[in-house]
Amino acid sequence: MSSKTPTTSRRDVTTAARRLGASVSVRRDRDNLVNEVLIDAPAGHVFASSGVHQLVCAGSDGESLDALYADALERLAMGTTPCDDDACDVCRPAQSCPEPGCTVKVARYNFPDGVLRCAKHAKAAARRVQQ
Ligand SMILES: [Zn+2]
Ligand SMILES: [Zn+2]
Numbered sequence: 001m002s003s004k005t006p007t008t009s010r011r012d013v014t015t016a017a018r019r020l021g022a023s024v025s026v027r028r029d030r031d032n033l034v035n036e037v038l039i040d041a042p043a044g045h046v047f048a049s050s051g052v053h054q055l056v057c058a059g060s061d062g063e064s065l066d067a068l069y070a071d072a073l074e075r076l077a078m079g080t081t082p083c084d085d086d087a088c089d090v091c092r093p094a095q096s097c098p099e100p101g102c103t104v105k106v107a108r109y110n111f112p113d114g115v116l117r118c119a120k121h122a123k124a125a126a127r128r129v130q131q
Contacts, residue, residue: 008066010065010069016076017076020079022042026038034058034059036058037056037072038055038057041054045082046083047075047076047080049075097116
């Protein structure tokens, strides 16, 4: 019988994530060298601990999954908050550039005027604004 301290298990992380509506996936390297615990926040939400839609707890050099689960649990503890990024690539996925005849998919706002355009048309719009 070993008497090591209780470790955080995948079940602990899954339970905490489920409470937030988040989902957990684990990528496990065959040689146990690079393990990753990935947690996706529910749609429209980010993790309060870091403001990202996906938590990535990555270990290397054989760092145990238990340590990653403990890290993940700690970061989950702060919960989630609605994403308030108007230009978020995750919440507002790619749409077509609105310039006539242009079919380029754009995922970011290309200023100057806040309209979502492809890089080429954003440059053209910037020239229009400067004139
Ligand atoms: Zn977002
Ligand atoms: Zn365009």
